[in-house]
Amino acid sequence: MKSSLASTDRATILSVGHEDGRNAVAAVSSDLTASTSPVASQAARVVAAMGSYNEHVSANAARFQTEARNAANRKDAADIMASPVQGLIGAGIAEGRAAAAANANAAAVDPGNAPLRAQTRDRFVAMDAAGQAAFAQRASLEETSALMEAGRSYFAATPDPVWQMVEDRHILQRHIARTGLQADHQRKPDMGDPVAFGPDENAALAASKEALSNLRDRSATVDAVRSAVQSIIDVVAVATDLPRADAYALLTATKAAK
Structure with a gap:
Protein backbone atom coordinates (compact mmCIF):
# COMPACT_ATOMS: atom_id res chain seq x y z
CA MET A 1 0.00 0.00 0.00
CA LYS A 2 1.22 3.47 -0.91
CA SER A 3 0.11 6.83 0.44
CA SER A 4 1.01 10.38 -0.54
CA LEU A 5 -0.03 13.93 0.28
CA ALA A 6 0.14 16.93 -2.04
CA SER A 7 -0.92 20.55 -1.78
CA THR A 8 -1.76 22.85 -4.69
CA ASP A 9 -3.36 26.26 -5.00
CA ARG A 10 -6.67 24.51 -5.51
CA ALA A 11 -6.70 21.71 -2.94
CA THR A 12 -4.94 19.45 -0.47
CA ILE A 13 -4.90 15.91 -1.86
CA LEU A 14 -4.38 12.60 -0.08
CA SER A 15 -3.88 9.58 -2.35
CA VAL A 16 -3.88 5.94 -1.30
CA GLY A 17 -3.09 2.99 -3.57
CA HIS A 18 -3.86 -0.59 -2.55
CA GLU A 19 -1.70 -3.48 -3.72
CA ASP A 20 -4.75 -5.03 -5.39
CA GLY A 21 -4.94 -2.09 -7.78
CA ARG A 22 -7.58 0.03 -6.06
CA ASN A 23 -6.85 3.73 -5.71
CA ALA A 24 -8.63 6.58 -3.99
CA VAL A 25 -8.04 10.31 -3.74
CA ALA A 26 -9.33 12.65 -1.03
CA ALA A 27 -9.38 16.34 -1.85
CA VAL A 28 -10.23 19.34 0.31
CA SER A 29 -10.73 22.47 -1.77
CA SER A 30 -8.68 25.52 -0.84
CA ASP A 31 -11.94 27.47 -0.94
CA LEU A 32 -13.00 25.63 2.22
CA THR A 33 -9.88 26.65 4.17
CA ALA A 34 -9.86 30.26 2.94
CA SER A 35 -10.25 32.85 5.68
CA THR A 36 -13.60 33.93 4.24
CA SER A 37 -15.04 30.40 4.34
CA PRO A 38 -17.70 29.73 7.00
CA VAL A 39 -16.15 26.28 7.53
CA ALA A 40 -12.50 27.40 7.47
CA SER A 41 -11.49 26.19 10.93
CA GLN A 42 -13.11 22.78 10.50
CA ALA A 43 -11.64 22.34 7.03
CA ALA A 44 -8.18 23.28 8.35
CA ARG A 45 -8.47 20.55 10.99
CA VAL A 46 -9.30 18.02 8.30
CA VAL A 47 -6.32 19.10 6.19
CA ALA A 48 -4.00 18.72 9.19
CA ALA A 49 -5.51 15.30 9.94
CA MET A 50 -4.98 14.20 6.34
CA GLY A 51 -1.28 14.97 6.71
CA SER A 52 -1.03 12.96 9.89
CA TYR A 53 -3.04 10.06 8.51
CA ASN A 54 -0.83 9.94 5.42
CA GLU A 55 2.23 9.52 7.65
CA HIS A 56 0.59 6.75 9.66
CA VAL A 57 -0.63 4.85 6.59
CA SER A 58 2.86 4.97 5.10
CA ALA A 59 4.46 3.86 8.38
CA ASN A 60 1.94 1.07 8.86
CA ALA A 61 2.56 -0.23 5.34
CA ALA A 62 6.31 -0.40 6.04
CA ARG A 63 5.92 -1.95 9.46
CA PHE A 64 3.07 -4.47 9.31
CA GLN A 65 1.77 -7.37 7.27
CA THR A 66 -1.59 -6.93 5.57
CA GLU A 67 -4.03 -7.77 8.38
CA ALA A 68 -2.11 -5.89 11.06
CA ARG A 69 -1.67 -2.96 8.71
CA ASN A 70 -5.39 -2.78 8.00
CA ALA A 71 -6.16 -2.91 11.72
CA ALA A 72 -3.67 -0.14 12.42
CA ASN A 73 -5.09 2.00 9.61
CA ARG A 74 -8.59 1.54 11.02
CA LYS A 75 -7.51 2.60 14.48
CA ASP A 76 -5.65 5.60 13.07
CA ALA A 77 -8.68 6.61 10.98
CA ALA A 78 -10.80 6.62 14.14
CA ASP A 79 -8.16 8.39 16.23
CA ILE A 80 -6.97 10.93 13.65
CA MET A 81 -9.65 11.48 11.01
CA ALA A 82 -13.00 10.90 12.71
CA SER A 83 -13.27 13.97 14.92
CA PRO A 84 -12.14 16.50 12.27
CA VAL A 85 -14.39 14.91 9.65
CA GLN A 86 -17.35 15.02 12.02
CA GLY A 87 -16.59 18.67 12.70
CA LEU A 88 -16.57 19.44 8.97
CA ILE A 89 -19.81 17.52 8.47
CA GLY A 90 -21.44 19.48 11.29
CA ALA A 91 -20.23 22.79 9.88
CA GLY A 92 -21.47 21.79 6.43
CA ILE A 93 -24.90 20.90 7.76
CA ALA A 94 -25.11 24.18 9.69
CA GLU A 95 -24.10 26.18 6.62
CA GLY A 96 -26.52 24.21 4.47
CA ARG A 97 -29.40 25.00 6.79
CA ALA A 98 -28.42 28.66 6.93
CA ALA A 99 -28.06 28.83 3.16
CA ALA A 100 -31.45 27.16 2.65
CA ALA A 101 -33.09 29.61 5.05
CA ALA A 102 -31.40 32.57 3.37
CA ASN A 103 -32.44 31.34 -0.05
CA ALA A 104 -36.03 30.78 1.08
CA ASN A 105 -36.13 34.28 2.54
CA ALA A 106 -34.61 35.82 -0.58
CA ALA A 107 -37.05 34.01 -2.87
CA ALA A 108 -40.14 34.63 -0.73
CA VAL A 109 -43.23 36.15 -2.31
CA ASP A 110 -44.97 39.16 -0.80
CA PRO A 111 -48.73 39.65 -1.10
CA GLY A 112 -49.98 41.25 -4.30
CA ASN A 113 -52.85 41.66 -6.76
CA SER A 219 -24.61 26.66 -1.63
CA ALA A 220 -21.28 26.01 -3.37
CA THR A 221 -19.60 25.72 0.05
CA VAL A 222 -22.04 23.03 1.10
CA ASP A 223 -21.42 21.14 -2.15
CA ALA A 224 -17.64 21.38 -1.59
CA VAL A 225 -17.97 20.00 1.95
CA ARG A 226 -20.07 17.11 0.66
CA SER A 227 -17.50 16.33 -2.03
CA ALA A 228 -14.58 16.52 0.41
CA VAL A 229 -16.18 14.18 2.94
CA GLN A 230 -17.20 11.69 0.27
CA SER A 231 -13.65 11.60 -1.07
CA ILE A 232 -12.24 11.04 2.42
CA ILE A 233 -14.60 8.10 2.88
CA ASP A 234 -13.20 6.64 -0.35
CA VAL A 235 -9.61 6.97 0.88
CA VAL A 236 -10.33 5.49 4.28
CA ALA A 237 -12.18 2.57 2.66
CA VAL A 238 -9.10 1.71 0.59
CA ALA A 239 -6.62 2.32 3.41
CA THR A 240 -8.55 0.15 5.88
CA ASP A 241 -9.69 -2.45 3.34
CA LEU A 242 -13.30 -1.87 4.42
CA PRO A 243 -16.52 -1.47 2.43
CA ARG A 244 -17.39 2.17 1.93
CA ALA A 245 -20.34 1.97 4.33
CA ASP A 246 -18.07 0.64 7.08
CA ALA A 247 -15.50 3.36 6.41
CA TYR A 248 -18.26 5.95 6.77
CA ALA A 249 -19.36 4.37 10.05
CA LEU A 250 -15.77 4.38 11.27
CA LEU A 251 -15.48 8.12 10.58
CA THR A 252 -18.84 9.13 11.98
CA ALA A 253 -19.07 7.02 15.13
CA THR A 254 -20.38 9.23 17.93
CA LYS A 255 -17.68 8.11 20.34
CA ALA A 256 -15.04 9.60 18.03
CA ALA A 257 -16.35 13.14 18.41
CA LYS A 258 -14.27 15.52 20.53
Whole structure:
Protein backbone atom coordinates (compact mmCIF):
# COMPACT_ATOMS: atom_id res chain seq x y z
CA MET A 1 0.00 0.00 0.00
CA LYS A 2 1.22 3.47 -0.91
CA SER A 3 0.11 6.83 0.44
CA SER A 4 1.01 10.38 -0.54
CA LEU A 5 -0.03 13.93 0.28
CA ALA A 6 0.14 16.93 -2.04
CA SER A 7 -0.92 20.55 -1.78
CA THR A 8 -1.76 22.85 -4.69
CA ASP A 9 -3.36 26.26 -5.00
CA ARG A 10 -6.67 24.51 -5.51
CA ALA A 11 -6.70 21.71 -2.94
CA THR A 12 -4.94 19.45 -0.47
CA ILE A 13 -4.90 15.91 -1.86
CA LEU A 14 -4.38 12.60 -0.08
CA SER A 15 -3.88 9.58 -2.35
CA VAL A 16 -3.88 5.94 -1.30
CA GLY A 17 -3.09 2.99 -3.57
CA HIS A 18 -3.86 -0.59 -2.55
CA GLU A 19 -1.70 -3.48 -3.72
CA ASP A 20 -4.75 -5.03 -5.39
CA GLY A 21 -4.94 -2.09 -7.78
CA ARG A 22 -7.58 0.03 -6.06
CA ASN A 23 -6.85 3.73 -5.71
CA ALA A 24 -8.63 6.58 -3.99
CA VAL A 25 -8.04 10.31 -3.74
CA ALA A 26 -9.33 12.65 -1.03
CA ALA A 27 -9.38 16.34 -1.85
CA VAL A 28 -10.23 19.34 0.31
CA SER A 29 -10.73 22.47 -1.77
CA SER A 30 -8.68 25.52 -0.84
CA ASP A 31 -11.94 27.47 -0.94
CA LEU A 32 -13.00 25.63 2.22
CA THR A 33 -9.88 26.65 4.17
CA ALA A 34 -9.86 30.26 2.94
CA SER A 35 -10.25 32.85 5.68
CA THR A 36 -13.60 33.93 4.24
CA SER A 37 -15.04 30.40 4.34
CA PRO A 38 -17.70 29.73 7.00
CA VAL A 39 -16.15 26.28 7.53
CA ALA A 40 -12.50 27.40 7.47
CA SER A 41 -11.49 26.19 10.93
CA GLN A 42 -13.11 22.78 10.50
CA ALA A 43 -11.64 22.34 7.03
CA ALA A 44 -8.18 23.28 8.35
CA ARG A 45 -8.47 20.55 10.99
CA VAL A 46 -9.30 18.02 8.30
CA VAL A 47 -6.32 19.10 6.19
CA ALA A 48 -4.00 18.72 9.19
CA ALA A 49 -5.51 15.30 9.94
CA MET A 50 -4.98 14.20 6.34
CA GLY A 51 -1.28 14.97 6.71
CA SER A 52 -1.03 12.96 9.89
CA TYR A 53 -3.04 10.06 8.51
CA ASN A 54 -0.83 9.94 5.42
CA GLU A 55 2.23 9.52 7.65
CA HIS A 56 0.59 6.75 9.66
CA VAL A 57 -0.63 4.85 6.59
CA SER A 58 2.86 4.97 5.10
CA ALA A 59 4.46 3.86 8.38
CA ASN A 60 1.94 1.07 8.86
CA ALA A 61 2.56 -0.23 5.34
CA ALA A 62 6.31 -0.40 6.04
CA ARG A 63 5.92 -1.95 9.46
CA PHE A 64 3.07 -4.47 9.31
CA GLN A 65 1.77 -7.37 7.27
CA THR A 66 -1.59 -6.93 5.57
CA GLU A 67 -4.03 -7.77 8.38
CA ALA A 68 -2.11 -5.89 11.06
CA ARG A 69 -1.67 -2.96 8.71
CA ASN A 70 -5.39 -2.78 8.00
CA ALA A 71 -6.16 -2.91 11.72
CA ALA A 72 -3.67 -0.14 12.42
CA ASN A 73 -5.09 2.00 9.61
CA ARG A 74 -8.59 1.54 11.02
CA LYS A 75 -7.51 2.60 14.48
CA ASP A 76 -5.65 5.60 13.07
CA ALA A 77 -8.68 6.61 10.98
CA ALA A 78 -10.80 6.62 14.14
CA ASP A 79 -8.16 8.39 16.23
CA ILE A 80 -6.97 10.93 13.65
CA MET A 81 -9.65 11.48 11.01
CA ALA A 82 -13.00 10.90 12.71
CA SER A 83 -13.27 13.97 14.92
CA PRO A 84 -12.14 16.50 12.27
CA VAL A 85 -14.39 14.91 9.65
CA GLN A 86 -17.35 15.02 12.02
CA GLY A 87 -16.59 18.67 12.70
CA LEU A 88 -16.57 19.44 8.97
CA ILE A 89 -19.81 17.52 8.47
CA GLY A 90 -21.44 19.48 11.29
CA ALA A 91 -20.23 22.79 9.88
CA GLY A 92 -21.47 21.79 6.43
CA ILE A 93 -24.90 20.90 7.76
CA ALA A 94 -25.11 24.18 9.69
CA GLU A 95 -24.10 26.18 6.62
CA GLY A 96 -26.52 24.21 4.47
CA ARG A 97 -29.40 25.00 6.79
CA ALA A 98 -28.42 28.66 6.93
CA ALA A 99 -28.06 28.83 3.16
CA ALA A 100 -31.45 27.16 2.65
CA ALA A 101 -33.09 29.61 5.05
CA ALA A 102 -31.40 32.57 3.37
CA ASN A 103 -32.44 31.34 -0.05
CA ALA A 104 -36.03 30.78 1.08
CA ASN A 105 -36.13 34.28 2.54
CA ALA A 106 -34.61 35.82 -0.58
CA ALA A 107 -37.05 34.01 -2.87
CA ALA A 108 -40.14 34.63 -0.73
CA VAL A 109 -43.23 36.15 -2.31
CA ASP A 110 -44.97 39.16 -0.80
CA PRO A 111 -48.73 39.65 -1.10
CA GLY A 112 -49.98 41.25 -4.30
CA ASN A 113 -52.85 41.66 -6.76
CA ALA A 114 -54.25 38.14 -7.16
CA PRO A 115 -56.21 38.68 -10.43
CA LEU A 116 -53.27 40.39 -12.12
CA ARG A 117 -50.91 37.67 -10.98
CA ALA A 118 -53.22 35.00 -12.43
CA GLN A 119 -53.19 36.87 -15.76
CA THR A 120 -49.40 37.01 -15.67
CA ARG A 121 -49.20 33.27 -15.15
CA ASP A 122 -51.59 32.63 -18.05
CA ARG A 123 -49.50 34.85 -20.34
CA PHE A 124 -46.29 33.10 -19.30
CA VAL A 125 -47.70 29.61 -19.86
CA ALA A 126 -48.81 30.60 -23.36
CA MET A 127 -45.25 31.63 -24.36
CA ASP A 128 -42.70 29.33 -25.93
CA ALA A 129 -39.33 28.81 -24.22
CA ALA A 130 -37.69 31.72 -26.01
CA GLY A 131 -40.55 34.03 -25.09
CA GLN A 132 -40.41 32.92 -21.47
CA ALA A 133 -36.66 33.56 -21.36
CA ALA A 134 -37.13 37.06 -22.78
CA PHE A 135 -39.91 37.72 -20.27
CA ALA A 136 -37.74 36.56 -17.36
CA GLN A 137 -34.98 38.98 -18.34
CA ARG A 138 -37.19 42.05 -18.08
CA ALA A 139 -39.90 41.01 -15.63
CA SER A 140 -40.91 43.31 -12.78
CA LEU A 141 -41.01 42.18 -9.18
CA GLU A 142 -44.79 41.82 -9.35
CA GLU A 143 -44.49 39.66 -12.47
CA THR A 144 -41.84 37.34 -11.00
CA SER A 145 -43.89 37.21 -7.81
CA ALA A 146 -46.83 35.92 -9.84
CA LEU A 147 -44.71 33.08 -11.17
CA MET A 148 -42.90 32.27 -7.94
CA GLU A 149 -46.21 32.26 -6.07
CA ALA A 150 -47.45 29.40 -8.24
CA GLY A 151 -44.19 27.47 -7.88
CA ARG A 152 -41.98 25.46 -10.19
CA SER A 153 -44.42 22.59 -10.62
CA TYR A 154 -47.05 24.91 -12.10
CA PHE A 155 -44.75 25.54 -15.07
CA ALA A 156 -43.70 21.96 -15.82
CA ALA A 157 -43.10 22.71 -19.50
CA THR A 158 -40.70 25.57 -18.73
CA PRO A 159 -37.06 24.50 -19.21
CA ASP A 160 -34.96 24.46 -16.02
CA PRO A 161 -32.54 27.18 -17.25
CA VAL A 162 -35.48 29.51 -17.94
CA TRP A 163 -36.99 28.86 -14.52
CA GLN A 164 -33.61 29.59 -12.96
CA MET A 165 -33.70 32.95 -14.76
CA VAL A 166 -37.10 33.61 -13.22
CA GLU A 167 -35.84 32.77 -9.72
CA ASP A 168 -32.70 34.88 -10.12
CA ARG A 169 -34.66 37.84 -11.46
CA HIS A 170 -37.12 37.58 -8.57
CA ILE A 171 -34.36 37.46 -5.96
CA LEU A 172 -32.60 40.44 -7.55
CA GLN A 173 -35.74 42.56 -7.78
CA ARG A 174 -36.93 41.65 -4.31
CA HIS A 175 -33.53 42.40 -2.81
CA ILE A 176 -33.62 45.86 -4.35
CA ALA A 177 -37.12 46.45 -2.98
CA ARG A 178 -36.35 45.16 0.52
CA THR A 179 -33.05 46.97 0.98
CA GLY A 180 -33.90 50.27 -0.66
CA LEU A 181 -31.03 49.92 -3.13
CA GLN A 182 -32.91 52.02 -5.63
CA ALA A 183 -32.75 55.00 -3.29
CA ASP A 184 -29.05 54.39 -2.68
CA HIS A 185 -28.22 54.35 -6.37
CA GLN A 186 -29.29 57.53 -8.13
CA ARG A 187 -28.23 58.73 -11.54
CA LYS A 188 -25.57 61.41 -11.48
CA PRO A 189 -25.23 64.29 -13.92
CA ASP A 190 -22.36 63.85 -16.33
CA MET A 191 -21.14 65.14 -19.66
CA GLY A 192 -23.62 62.94 -21.50
CA ASP A 193 -26.57 64.12 -19.43
CA PRO A 194 -25.81 67.13 -17.22
CA VAL A 195 -29.36 67.14 -15.82
CA ALA A 196 -29.62 63.42 -15.07
CA PHE A 197 -31.69 62.45 -12.05
CA GLY A 198 -33.78 59.56 -10.72
CA PRO A 199 -32.92 55.96 -9.86
CA ASP A 200 -29.98 54.25 -11.53
CA GLU A 201 -31.54 50.85 -12.17
CA ASN A 202 -28.37 49.34 -13.60
CA ALA A 203 -26.34 50.28 -10.53
CA ALA A 204 -29.01 48.90 -8.20
CA LEU A 205 -29.12 45.65 -10.17
CA ALA A 206 -25.33 45.34 -10.02
CA ALA A 207 -25.38 45.69 -6.24
CA SER A 208 -28.20 43.17 -5.97
CA LYS A 209 -26.30 40.70 -8.17
CA GLU A 210 -23.46 40.75 -5.65
CA ALA A 211 -25.91 39.65 -2.95
CA LEU A 212 -27.21 36.88 -5.25
CA SER A 213 -23.63 35.75 -5.91
CA ASN A 214 -22.98 35.53 -2.16
CA LEU A 215 -26.09 33.39 -1.79
CA ARG A 216 -24.90 31.04 -4.53
CA ASP A 217 -21.45 30.86 -2.90
CA ARG A 218 -23.05 29.53 0.28
CA SER A 219 -24.61 26.66 -1.63
CA ALA A 220 -21.28 26.01 -3.37
CA THR A 221 -19.60 25.72 0.05
CA VAL A 222 -22.04 23.03 1.10
CA ASP A 223 -21.42 21.14 -2.15
CA ALA A 224 -17.64 21.38 -1.59
CA VAL A 225 -17.97 20.00 1.95
CA ARG A 226 -20.07 17.11 0.66
CA SER A 227 -17.50 16.33 -2.03
CA ALA A 228 -14.58 16.52 0.41
CA VAL A 229 -16.18 14.18 2.94
CA GLN A 230 -17.20 11.69 0.27
CA SER A 231 -13.65 11.60 -1.07
CA ILE A 232 -12.24 11.04 2.42
CA ILE A 233 -14.60 8.10 2.88
CA ASP A 234 -13.20 6.64 -0.35
CA VAL A 235 -9.61 6.97 0.88
CA VAL A 236 -10.33 5.49 4.28
CA ALA A 237 -12.18 2.57 2.66
CA VAL A 238 -9.10 1.71 0.59
CA ALA A 239 -6.62 2.32 3.41
CA THR A 240 -8.55 0.15 5.88
CA ASP A 241 -9.69 -2.45 3.34
CA LEU A 242 -13.30 -1.87 4.42
CA PRO A 243 -16.52 -1.47 2.43
CA ARG A 244 -17.39 2.17 1.93
CA ALA A 245 -20.34 1.97 4.33
CA ASP A 246 -18.07 0.64 7.08
CA ALA A 247 -15.50 3.36 6.41
CA TYR A 248 -18.26 5.95 6.77
CA ALA A 249 -19.36 4.37 10.05
CA LEU A 250 -15.77 4.38 11.27
CA LEU A 251 -15.48 8.12 10.58
CA THR A 252 -18.84 9.13 11.98
CA ALA A 253 -19.07 7.02 15.13
CA THR A 254 -20.38 9.23 17.93
CA LYS A 255 -17.68 8.11 20.34
CA ALA A 256 -15.04 9.60 18.03
CA ALA A 257 -16.35 13.14 18.41
CA LYS A 258 -14.27 15.52 20.53
